Amino acid sequence: MQTLFKNETLQIFIIAIMTAFAGEFKINPFHGEIFRLGLGASTLLLFLLLMQHLPFVxxxxxxGLVVVLFRMTEDAIFFPGAFSAASSFLNHxxxxxxxxxxxxxxSFIQMRIAALQPLMLGVIVxxxxxxxxxxxxxxxRLMEGMSPFHNNGIVxxxxxxxxxxxxxxxxxxSITIRQMRLIQAEQQKRIEQMLHIGSGLYGETFYLRKSMDTIERITASSFELYSKLKSASLTEHSRQALGIAQQIHEVKKDSQRILAGLTKLYDREIAQEMNLEEIFRYVIKANQTxxxxxxxxxxxEGDLKVDFSTSHYIVLLTxxxxxxxxxxxxxxRYGFIRICAFDRGDRTVFxxxxxxxxxxERDRQMIFEPGFTTKFNQDGVAATGIGLSHVRDIVGSFGGEIRVATPESGKGARFIVALPTITLRKGA
Structure with a gap:
């Protein structure tokens, strides 16, 4: 609290000094009067608008105090012979x-500044x-013994x-709009990062679910082996088989806990749904980077001939x-990639x-098999990623299909994913 007070006091003092300096850029609209119009008021107004957390009064x-002292100091420097502290104080x-x-x-509108439209705010200010x-x-005029009321120059x-x-x-x-754009850009960046993480987690949970199915089958087989060995009076071997089944069961429980945690992470929805245009924009931007x-x-490039909202955006992103x-x-190094989406009957095709x-042609039957890859780095290490086998399984889990073909140009690769539209559409 003490640090906050010190910072607040320092901010107020800086505003006062800068206002005092700005006030020296001035005009005197009424000939023969000390009254001036300067940039001080504009400077103070800008700071009050930008720093609405400060106490305005x-x-x-x-x-006001700093301005008076600043102008008295000027009088003492520029008119030392005729300087009188009392007279200078009264003048300023x-x-x-x-x-x-x-x-x-x-201060009367401090709490309402953010809610006021610029036009109305201008009228009030x-x-x-x-x-x-x-x-x-x-x-x-009151201090100079003159009539305090006047109608000079009010217009x-x-x-x-x-x-x-x-x-x-x-x-x-203008400053506020720029700040909002910067904040929006930062928020968009964070959303994209979260979408990327969510997409990756979805792929990993899909791996884990498949592994758990395998573990379940191994557990059942181990227990079946235990039962057969026990029936054959092979006590030592049956106990060993039971121990294996129990250990595998523990692995399964650990995997279930990990799966639950991962599912919670990617199920924290950033939005209730996304439309296909937003999904395409994210995929293009992420892969361009x-x-x-x-x-x-x-x-x-994207070529979107159909667009609708879907709550399964994590699946499509993955x-x-x-x-x-x-x-x-x-x-x-050089080339192009095009992503397309269009309707084909009751299916949406990507x-x-x-x-x-x-x-x-010889690899097309193999590319969707687990472990198959044609991508190796310069050290001969195979590429990582969820793999086309798991992409195929994800597509299959939504009642869709995936296949590979040759583009019409005869060069490159063309992956075609067809998913039931009724499953994808929002509210379906």
Whole structure:
């Protein structure tokens, strides 16, 4: 709390100093009067709009005091022979009153600034500016023994108040819009990262579910072996088989706990649904970045002939992202990849077409088999990823099918995924 207070006090003091300096850029609209119109009011207004967490009244009071002391210091430096502290204080006191009055007026709308439209905010701030100027003139005339009421230049003061209020509000709005765009860009970046993680986790949970099915079958076989060995009075061997079954069962329980945790992670929905256009945009952007990371100059395009919202966006992201990533990895430095979506009867068809070296006819029956890959790095290590076998299994789990063909151009590879539209569509 003490640190916060110190920081707040420092912020107010900096505002006061900068306002005092800005106030020296001024004009005197009324000949023969010390009354001035400077950039100080505009500077204070901009800071109040940008730093709405500060107490406006205290900021105005400190600013008014600093402005008076600043102008007294100027008098002492530039007019040392004729300087009188009391006289100088009285000459500049009304100027300090302006900032107090202005900040006091702004305090009445402090909690509503964010809700006010710029046009209405400009009207209110212009009125506050005009009233603060009138308060300064009233104070100055009262101290000089003149009639405090006047009608000199009120139209001019009003026009200046409107001009500088709308100018500062326009500047503030521009700054706010830029900040919002930066925040939106950062949020979009985080959403994309979460989608990428969710897509990866979905693939991993699919692996784990398949492994658990295998574990379940091994457990059943081990227990069956135990029963047969026990019936044959092979006690030692039957106990060993039972021990294996128990250990495998423990592995299964651990896997279930891990699966539950992973499912929770990717089931934390970023949105209730996404439309196909958003999914395509993400896949293209993510893999364009991936291709640049691999120092490849690839053009990745989308061709969307159908669009609808789906709650199964993680599934589509997993499938399309892996197919496009595979194409990126398999291609040379230059080329293009096109992602298409269109209706075909009761199915939505997705195609990933690339201009790479293609897949030999002899490998087309093998590429969907577990462990098959044609991608090796320069050290001879096989590529990682969920693999086409698991892409096929994910597609199959949604009642769809996947196959590979040669593009119409005769060059490259063309993966075709057909999924039931009724399963994909929102609310289906």
């Amino acid at each position: 205290r900021t105005g009071a400190v600013t 006191l009304a100027g300090g009153v302006f900032y107090v009055a202005f900040a006091l007026g702004m 212009s009125a506050i500016d005009l009233l603060a100027n009138e308060t300064e003139l009233f104070t100055r 001019l003061l009003g026009a200046i108040a409107v001009l500088r209020s709308y100018f500062i509000i326009g500047l503030f709005s 991936y291709s640049e990371m691999l120092k490849k100059e690839l053009t990745i 499938v399309l992202n892996n197919l496009v990533a595979n194409a990126v990895e398999a291609m040379n 195609e990933v077409v690339d201009s790479g070296k293609g897949i030999p």
